[in-house]
Amino acid sequence: MTNILVIDDEQIMRDGCSRILSRDGWSVLCAQNGAQGLEEMKGYPGIIDVILLDLMMPGMSGMEVLDHIRTYDPNLLVIVITGYATVESAVEAMKKGAYDFIPKPFTPDQLRIVVRRALERRALQKEAEFLRKEREKSLRDIATEKSKIKTIINCMGDGVLVCDRDSCIVLSNPAASRMLKAPETCLLGNYLNQCHLPQDLSHAIEESLQTKDMSYTSVSQELSVGEPGEIFLRAHTAPVRNDIGEIMGSVTVLQDISHLKELDKMKSEFVAMVTHELRAPIAVVEQQLTVILSKMAGDVTEKQEQLLSRAKERTRGLLDLIKDLLDLSKIEAGKMVQYKEPLYLQEVIQRVVDSMRSEAENKKIDLQFSSPPKISFIHADRNSMEGIFTNLISNAIKYTPEGGKVWVHLGEEGGFVKANVSDTGIGIKKEDLSRIFDKFYRVKTTETRQIVGTGLGLSIVKSIVDAHLGSITVISKEREGTTFTVSFPKESNPTLCSP
Amino acid sequence: MAKKILIIDDDPDLVEAVTMILESKNYDVAAAYGGIEGLQKAKTEKPDLIVLDVMMPDKDGYAVCKELKTDPKMRSIPVLLLTAVVSHISTTRFTQQMGLETEADDYIDKPVEPEALVKRIETLLSK
Numbered sequence: 001m002t003n004i005l006v007i008d009d010e011q012i013m014r015d016g017c018s019r020i021l022s023r024d025g026w027s028v029l030c031a032q033n034g035a036q037g038l039e040e041m042k043g044y045p046g047i048i049d050v051i052l053l054d055l056m057m058p059g060m061s062g063m064e065v066l067d068h069i070r071t072y073d074p075n076l077l078v079i080v081i082t083g084y085a086t087v088e089s090a091v092e093a094m095k096k097g098a099y100d101f102i103p104k105p106f107t108p109d110q111l112r113i114v115v116r117r118a119l120e121r122r123a124l125q126k127e128a129e130f131l132r133k134e135r136e137k138s139l140r141d142i143a144t145e146k147s148k149i150k151t152i153i154n155c156m157g158d159g160v161l162v163c164d165r166d167s168c169i170v171l172s173n174p175a176a177s178r179m180l181k182a183p184e185t186c187l188l189g190n191y192l193n194q195c196h197l198p199q200d201l202s203h204a205i206e207e208s209l210q211t212k213d214m215s216y217t218s219v220s221q222e223l224s225v226g227e228p229g230e231i232f233l234r235a236h237t238a239p240v241r242n243d244i245g246e247i248m249g250s251v252t253v254l255q256d257i258s259h260l261k262e263l264d265k266m267k268s269e270f271v272a273m274v275t276h277e278l279r280a281p282i283a284v285v286e287q288q289l290t291v292i293l294s295k296m297a298g299d300v301t302e303k304q305e306q307l308l309s310r311a312k313e314r315t316r317g318l319l320d321l322i323k324d325l326l327d328l329s330k331i332e333a334g335k336m337v338q339y340k341e342p343l344y345l346q347e348v349i350q351r352v353v354d355s356m357r358s359e360a361e362n363k364k365i366d367l368q369f370s371s372p373p374k375i376s377f378i379h380a381d382r383n384s385m386e387g388i389f390t391n392l393i394s395n396a397i398k399y400t401p402e403g404g405k406v407w408v409h410l411g412e413e414g415g416f417v418k419a420n421v422s423d424t425g426i427g428i429k430k431e432d433l434s435r436i437f438d439k440f441y442r443v444k445t446t447e448t449r450q451i452v453g454t455g456l457g458l459s460i461v462k463s464i465v466d467a468h469l470g471s472i473t474v475i476s477k478e479r480e481g482t483t484f485t486v487s488f489p490k491e492s493n494p495t496l497c498s499p
Numbered sequence: 500m501a502k503k504i505l506i507i508d509d510d511p512d513l514v515e516a517v518t519m520i521l522e523s524k525n526y527d528v529a530a531a532y533g534g535i536e537g538l539q540k541a542k543t544e545k546p547d548l549i550v551l552d553v554m555m556p557d558k559d560g561y562a563v564c565k566e567l568k569t570d571p572k573m574r575s576i577p578v579l580l581l582t583a584v585v586s587h588i589s590t591t592r593f594t595q596q597m598g599l600e601t602e603a604d605d606y607i608d609k610p611v612e613p614e615a616l617v618k619r620i621e622t623l624l625s626k
Contacts, residue, residue, distance in 0.1 A: 276554075283513075283609045284510055284516070287517070287609065287610035288512065288516050290516070290610055290611075291520060294520070296519045296522075296523040296613070
């Protein structure tokens with residue numbers, strides 16, 4: 001509701017204005033002199049929108065009233081009514097802050113126009129005031145939000161590092177300082193290359209800032225900080241993008257995994273110790289059985305030979321299991337994949353295929369290997385790679401019925417060297433597919449019962465693939481065959497390689 | 500004259516089994532039950548070949564082998580390493596590592612197949 005106050009000493013003017021303005025749906029208050037007008041104004045604080053003020057009044061003059069109004073509320077819009085078109089007084093009133101003037105006599109339309117203009121102005125004023133308050137509120141909210149986030153980040157157990165796109169660290173928390181062994185002053189406000197961060201970390205951050213690839217989301221890596229074996233960190237680095245996908249900075253979250261590493265190491269050492277202790281006596285038992293079975297300790301009856309042969313098969317199974325367990329614990333202890341070198345995978349696979357040939361021929365299985373004449377190098381441990389392919393190919397042969405086919409194909413795809421090991425074997429059930437890389441998982445069916453295995457082979461393969469930053473996938477159809485696909489990133493510095 | 504073979508292994512049961520294999524092929528067998536004893540016997544028994552275990556508590560096979568190979572009098576005795584150090588998912592790892600660490604003439608995994616052991620020994624002795 002719009003409220004207009006008319007201050008005029010003439011009854012006829014007050015009534016006239018009142019009538020004209022009420023017709024337009026505005027509510028009109030009237031006062032017959034300055035003092036009464038000011039009282040009305042103060043009696044309805046914040047309610048009056050526009051004041052029509054006669055300059056020529058007995059008692060307090062219009063100018064004086066105007067002064068009071070302006071001091072009371074500078075936002076109130078005052079339209080002065082000037083008698084006989086005295087331009088000078090109108091100008092003076094305007095100088096004192098009146099919004100507009102209307103000379104007497106005026107027509108109803110003239111009055112409406114002037115008042116309407118003032119009201120529009122009033123509406124704009126209110127809108128501006130509203131926006132100003134909103135903005136103030138949002139700024140306060142942002143400040144609160146910022147303070148809240150800062151507190152959260154500072155209280156976090158995980159380290160946080162944020163860089164702007166110029167590789168300058170703009171945010172770091174106490175946990176990051178602790179983990180990286182760098183005081184806040186060495187991090188905050190410094191450029192990456194001045195901070196003496198672990199090289200792999202700086203590298204990952206720089207890379208995330210420079211990436212052009214929209215699908216690049218984050219990189220995780222393990223870092224070692226301080227003395228060897230002192231602090232192990234897991235670092236997740238991700239670029240920050242604005243609304244149009246430009247990279248504005250990079251966020252890194254650090255987790256201290258030293259404790260986990262320690263546990264893992266203890267576990268692996270324990271497994272290694274136990275398996276060694278287990279293996280030695282079993283090896284001796286098998287040795288003794290071998291000697292008896294070779295009749296070096298005297299004659300053996302047929303029945304005894306049968307029993308002892310079976311006993312030897314059992315010790316053999318145990319020794320295989322222990323061997324796999326040891327392999328696994330070695331991989332987990334990081335001892336297995338230490339000798340990475342530029343490697344020509346074609347050569348490795350060829351050797352494995354050659355060594356498997358007689359096994360395949362025994363089962364009348366057609367074993368093939370194909371590869372393009374030129375293939376990129378990968379950065380890998382030769383023996384681990386032999387292990388992977390020995391495992392995959394011997395599995396393929398094991399699970400393929402006589403007369404079937406096993407073929408290995410090597411190729412390249414994007415930045416990866418990719419190898420497929422396919423067979424026409426019994427296949428793997430859908431529900432088993434997701435679990436075949438689990439430790440000790442073996443698919444038990446009537447068909448597989450006769451096949452010897454420890455259930456560790458594929459989990460060893462998976463561990464090796466992981467340690468090479470590669471990936472392994474499998475597709476399979478029951479009674480039709482299985483294809484394992486392993487891929488490894490190409491060697492990044494191929495100039496160092498020579499076949 | 501029968502060739503003499505010295506077996507050095509801390510496990511008496513294994514020594515016994517290997518002795519039986521070798522004796523069945525008419526080798527003259529001497530035994531030592533530890534690295535230090537093994538080195539002494541290598542001097543006194545003057546064997547034609549030594550079968551040497553790797554994992555022994557007092558002195559391991561690598562150390563024994565190193566001493567044998569640096570002694571001018573014993574350097575020419577062929578050494579066959581008995582490896583209970585589990586051969587790897589791929590066996591070449593062992594060759595590589597051992598090749599760097601020892602000067603053993605050959606190696607064979609425990610437990611040994613009699614024919615394989617005898618064949619290796621014959622090969623080494625004929626060199």
